[in-house]
Amino acid sequence: DTAVSQTPKYLVTQMGNDKSIKCEQNLGHDTMYWYKQDSKKFLKIMFSYNNKELIINETVPNRFSPKSPDKAHLNLHINSLELGDSAVYFCASSEIWDSGNTIYFGEGSWLTVV
């Protein structure tokens, strides 16, 4: 059973479109994250939710909007896609932010904007 699953795995879309990436975790964790890995392979956090509440919102364009309908899901919606949005987006989860907990990552969603 996949602990953190995200869909779709691959997404090719045109500039200007709106798209969503879904994420679900079956680990019973309280905290979920979205990370972005750019073309230089650098992983940076975008958002974090704890019990459906937004707790981290890094400097990300307003076109990116996370939505957490429940503790087990954190979806990422992107409006008006731009070429620079092409990247791999990773969902992750962990137990409450206590220091002792490992973060588990999904397998990534490869977004290509053409």
Place this chain on the structure above:
Amino acid sequence: KQEVTQIPAALSVPEGENLVLNCSFTDSAIYNLQWFRQDPGKGLTSLLLIQSSQREQTSGRLNASLDKSSGRSTLYIAASQPGDSATYLCATRGAGSYQLTFGKGTKLSVIP
């Protein structure tokens, strides 16, 4: 702001060699440090997590050490195998922070 650096960016070794991957960080106020493995086209797999109060963690052929005062961690891989070929990332979790700060990774190639 935390910065995590991993040197070298790429490393190629013959099978069977022992090797060390390096990670350094600028802010020693961390809760923990985690080592991940990333295979091409795949997500990240957590290898070892070291709490700030710990000096090292071991799992099989892997041993990770942490020296907070000097802002360094190493990942030691014993008797390397071709299956160890991957990119290895280290990441720190800051005190009172929910997020991980990642290095850019070291791409390891183990040559049969």
